Amino acid sequence: xxxxxxxxxxxxxxxxxxxxxxxxxxxxxxxxxxxxxxxxxxxxxxxxxxxxxxxxxxxxxxxxxxxxxxxxxxxxxxxxxxxxxxxxxxxxxxxxxxxxxxxxxxxxxxxxxxxxxxxxxxxxxxxxxxxxxxxxxxxxxxxxxxxxxxxxxxxxxxxxxxxxxxxxxxxxxxxxxxxxxxxxxxxxxxxxxxxxxxxxxxxxxxxxxxxxxxxxxxxxxxxxxxxxxxxxxxxxxxxxxxxxxxxxxxxxxxxxxxxxxxxx
Amino acid sequence: xxxxxxxxxxxxxxxxxxxxxxxxxxxxxxxxxxxxxxxxxxxxxxxxxxxxxxxxxxxxxxxxxxxxxxxxxxxxxxxxxxxxxxxxxxxxxxxxxxxxxxxxxxxxxxxxxxxxxxxxxxxxxxxxxxxxxxxxxxxxxxxxxxxxxxxxxxxxxxxxxxxxxxxxxxxxx
Numbered sequence: 001x002x003x004x005x006x007x008x009x010x011x012x013x014x015x016x017x018x019x020x021x022x023x024x025x026x027x028x029x030x031x032x033x034x035x036x037x038x039x040x041x042x043x044x045x046x047x048x049x050x051x052x053x054x055x056x057x058x059x060x061x062x063x064x065x066x067x068x069x070x071x072x073x074x075x076x077x078x079x080x081x082x083x084x085x086x087x088x089x090x091x092x093x094x095x096x097x098x099x100x101x102x103x104x105x106x107x108x109x110x111x112x113x114x115x116x117x118x119x120x121x122x123x124x125x126x127x128x129x130x131x132x133x134x135x136x137x138x139x140x141x142x143x144x145x146x147x148x149x150x151x152x153x154x155x156x157x158x159x160x161x162x163x164x165x166x167x168x169x170x171x172x173x174x175x176x177x178x179x180x181x182x183x184x185x186x187x188x189x190x191x192x193x194x195x196x197x198x199x200x201x202x203x204x205x206x207x208x209x210x211x212x213x214x215x216x217x218x219x220x221x222x223x224x225x226x227x228x229x230x231x232x233x234x235x236x237x238x239x240x241x242x243x244x245x246x247x248x249x250x251x252x253x254x255x256x257x258x259x260x261x262x263x264x
Numbered sequence: 265x266x267x268x269x270x271x272x273x274x275x276x277x278x279x280x281x282x283x284x285x286x287x288x289x290x291x292x293x294x295x296x297x298x299x300x301x302x303x304x305x306x307x308x309x310x311x312x313x314x315x316x317x318x319x320x321x322x323x324x325x326x327x328x329x330x331x332x333x334x335x336x337x338x339x340x341x342x343x344x345x346x347x348x349x350x351x352x353x354x355x356x357x358x359x360x361x362x363x364x365x366x367x368x369x370x371x372x373x374x375x376x377x378x379x380x381x382x383x384x385x386x387x388x389x390x391x392x393x394x395x396x397x398x399x400x401x402x403x404x405x406x407x408x409x410x411x412x413x414x415x416x417x418x419x420x421x422x423x424x425x426x427x428x429x430x431x432x433x434x435x436x437x
Binding site: 051054055056132135137139140141 | 325327328329330331357358359360361362410411412413414415417421435437
C-alpha cells in the first residue's frame with residue numbers, strides 16, 4: 001500500500017490495527033504528559049519546573065494529534081477528547097512505565113530519559129511511515145523529542161556524576177524503573193502486520209539504538225545499567241495495567257465525566 | 265469637444281480580496297508570546313485560500329503543544345472580521361513541520377532588538393545543539409545554556425558571561 005491517506009484506502013484489518021497502534025502512541029504521551037504536569041509548581045528549581053511542564057505540553061499536544069487521527073481511522077466519530085476522557089483503563093494502550101507515580105526528581109528524570117530515547121527513535125522511524133498523516137505528526141514530534149532527550153540526558157549525567165546523594169538516588173531510580181522497560185519492545189502480531197505494510201516503526205531496530213544510547217549515557221554518568229535478565233513487566237499493550245493508571249484517569253477524567261460536554 | 269475618459273466600474277470590494285491584502289491584514293496580528301514579531305514573520309501562516317467570498321487561512325503550529333495557537337487563531341479571525349471578511353476561517357496543517365528557518369531576516373533583527381537572541385539556521389546545527397549563540401544585549405559569544413526550556417516552548421534560557429545578564433534564546437527547530 002502506498003501513501004494511504006484516508007481510512008477508505010485501508011483494509012478493515014489494517015484499520016483496526018492502525019487504530020490500536022495510534023492508541024499506543026497517543027496514550028503513552030497523554031499519560032506521561034499528565035504525570036509531568038504534576039510537577040507544575042513543585043519543580044526542584046524554577047528552570048526545571050518550566051522544563052518539565054514544557055515537555056508535558058509537547059507530549060499532550062502530540063497525544064491530541066495522535067488520538068484525533070485514531071478517531072478518524074476508527075470512523076466512529078470519536079474525537080481526541082472522547083478517546084482521552086471517556087475510555088476505561090482496560091481500553092488504554094499505554095506502557096506501565098508512563099503510569100508510575102512521579103516519585104522523586106531522580107525517578108522522574110530516569111523514567112523520562114528512558115522514554116525520551118525510545119520516543120526519539122520511534123518518531124524518527126515514523127517519519128517514513130507510508131501513512132502520511134502519521135508521518136506528518138512524527139516529523140513534528142521528532143524535533144521536540146530531540147529537545148526532551150537533550151534535557152533528560154544532561155540531567156542523568158549531572159545526577160549520576162554529581163554528589164554521593166544524587167548518584168545514589170538516580171541509581172536507585174534506574175534500578176526501580178528498569179522492569180518496566182521490557183514491554184517498550186514487545187512486538188506483537190499487530191505491529192508486525194503494520195510494519196510489513198510500512199506503516200509502523202520497527203521495535204527491534206529501536207531496541208538496538210535505545211540500548212546503545214542508554215548504556216553509553218549510564219557509563220558516562222558513572223552509573224550501572226540494571227540487568228535485562230531480571231523480571232520484566234509485560235502486557236500493557238493488551239490492556240494490562242498497574243493500579244496507577246486508574247489513579248491517573250480518575251484525576252484526568254473526573255470533570256468531563258461529571259459534567260458531560262462541559263465547556264469554558 | 266472634450267473626451268470623457270470612462271473607467272470600467274468595478275464592484276466595490278472585490279479588488280481588495282487578494283492574497284497580498286490578506287497577508288497585510290495578518291501582519292497586524294502580533295505573536296501573543298513574542299509581540300515583537302507578527303504571525304506572518306513567525307512563519308505559522310502557510311497559505312491563504314479563497315472560495316467564493318470565503319477566506320481560509322492555513323496555519324501550522326510551532327510546537328505540538330503550543331498553548332498560543334488558539335489565541336493566534338482567534339486574533340487572526342478577529343482581524344479579518346474587522347476588515348470586513350465575515351466568513352473567514354482557519355485550517356491547521358502539520359506537514360511540512362514548522363521550522364525556525366521560516367522566520368525572516370527582518371524578524372530576526374526585531375527579535376534581537378527586543379532582547380531575544382534569534383535562532384540559528386537548522387543546516388548549521390548539530391545533534392548536540394547550536395555552536396555559538398551571541399548575547400542579544402552585548403553581542404558577546406561567551407554565553408552558556410541555563411535551561412533548554414524557557415518561559416515559552418519556543419525559547420531556551422541562557423546567560424551571558426561577558427555582561428552577566430540572563431537572556432532568552434529562540435530555539436532552532
